[in-house]
Amino acid sequence: MMQLTLIRHAKSSWDDPDLSDFDRPLDRRGLRDAPVMAQLVAGRKQQIDVILSSTAVRAASTAQYFADALDCEIEFFDQLYNADPRRVADLVAAREEDNVAVVAHDPTLSILARHFSPQIPHMPTCAVAWFTWPANSWREALRTPPARVQYDIPRDTA
Template structure:
């Protein structure tokens, strides 16, 4: 699963981008989307998140719903599609969620889905491969793909 962080707060223009928190909408959307994903029967073994505050807050809402821990990875902050995929692949887990940022998220989702997809804030792309391993993810179309949005 690839998730873009929920809507962030731009009210304080003096804040560094890395330190922007979620706004009211983001704080509402994250737990709601987490519950929606959980109702679909999807629960990650590993939840990776960018070190940015908005990604951490989004990941915390998902972690609460999925009853899992958040693993913070600095390299996921404004990461490229390859960095995001490499981080997920490195876990070795069968079910992984990565919470990070655009434009990397939209680019990776579009690449894996083999169609143009825009990851709005708090969107979660759910990919399923029934066979193969992480080495096949970039070379084999998914058996299923769903985009969950607020």
């Protein structure tokens, strides 16, 4: 069984016009939503073996909330910032772990989520989408439709 969890970074701040896009931190809403969504995932007992995260400040901060709640490791990848969806799929396909999460950005994650489930219209900030396949490898799983899909957004957890 293979499980992929896509997590869009939590809401970021635009308060400091001197910061680059890469360096923007989480804003107040992001600081509220990230731990709530991380606890939601932890409360469902859905295992995540490793989180692959963009190195952008807002993504790394979001990933840390999930890693703390799930007691798992984070690996940071510069290439997840403004990544092509195929590059994300390639990173996942190269993994040995069966339960992988990716914390990254849009439009990449919305494109991937729609690819796996056309019912997911968009990945708003701090959205979490789970995809499960009855497969033995990522290469096999990523070529077929998932058997199970779960999609949650912060607005629906309030």
